[in-house]
Amino acid sequence: MLIISCSGGGGSGESYYQYHTPEDIDIFLDEIKLNYPDITAIETVGYSETGRVIKALVISDNPGTLEGEPAVRLTGGIHGNEMMSVELLIRFIEYLTYGYSTSPDIKNLVDTRYICIIPVLNPDGLAVKSRYNRNGVDLNRNFNATGTSLQKETEALQNFSSSKQFCLSITYHTGAVLVNMPFDYKSKLIDGIFPVENNLINSFALTYTDATESNFLANPDVYNYIYNSNYGDYIFLNKGTINGGDWYVALGTLQDWSYLQTGCLDLTVEVAKRNPTSEAGVQQIFMYNRGSLIEYIKKADEGIYGRVTDSEGTPISNVEVTVTWDDGGETTTGDIKIKTDSNGYYNRILLAGTYNLTFSKEGYTSQTTSKTITTSERSLLNIQLVPL
Ligand SMILES: [Zn+2]
Missing domain, CATH: 2.60.40.1120 (Carboxypeptidase-like, regulatory domain)
Structure with a gap:
């Protein structure tokens, strides 16, 4: 479509993939804004511990205005070594902006939603392909700031989110293949603690994984993706979904903070066991998730x-x-x-x-x-x- 396809690694694009740096992503977002000025706006979420800018791209028919449309937040790169989470979102940005003028379905979705995409929350980590930020802090354990002081990246996302009243969100990761739901801080199976609105959460999470199943019907290559994930035989997955605390208990996650403190249903979506090493692999993971993302964002109007x-x-x-x-x-x-x-x-x-x-x-x-x-x-x- 435009920028992404020309920035893969040298030589044969199939043999390895050169992941984008925080600076590449900044340029990419500026290019998108230039190419699609009517449906995009760039907002500054805040700055990292070393002063790198954290940008959000808003995609909507009047991107500068809150018009009562369901506000959806998509975040990547909270762990800087999980580069696939960033690549997935920049491809999705291309898909929505390019598709706006060619697909009535995409136009309708963009016109009736306020879609806010933050491809890189941890640019210092991405710059050196580290899970942690510059201070060695795991940002996805920092949202209740116990033990470690609130990091600039965390505080920036908290303030930004509080100003927007997002109702639905996803944070992308790599390391497994599943959709992780609130709560992370306690186990449902062991502690018997789960959200009051568990049925609502399950319904949204299953929308995400079910769409990977319908992808499968159209394309046999997608078989065994999230819906049929067998990640770690020892954990209980319901069609690719799991309560976070039943996988492992984690405190201070973005997901629990979003849900409990801001009333935003946030899912943690793990899209691949490891970052693909080829352009084709990156594209494949994007294709596996594209339909799910569309269905999830559609569901924001329930x-x-x-x-x-x-x-x-x-x-x-x-x-x-x-x-x-x-x-x-x-x-x-x-x-x-x-x-x-x-x-x-x-x-x-x-x-x-x-x-x-x-x-x-x-x-x-x-x-x-x-x-x-x-x-x-x-x-x-x-x-x-x-x-x-
Ligand atoms: Zn992660």
């Missing part, structure tokens, strides 16, 4: 959304939206806690069902509304809050 304003129509930001429902006579409170964004919009992913939504903010009378969600289309619920 649930309810709307705008919270005062009686004058002025949007109200930072309104907490709490969801409860009747579960066999008991009232259950969802653990996905979200807030309205700076334009007053909220987007709450939900399975079909009947829910009570409570909107609250200091200085206003809280309001609770019951809503039945019957289809996989987003339901609209605008709210007016009255000042106390």
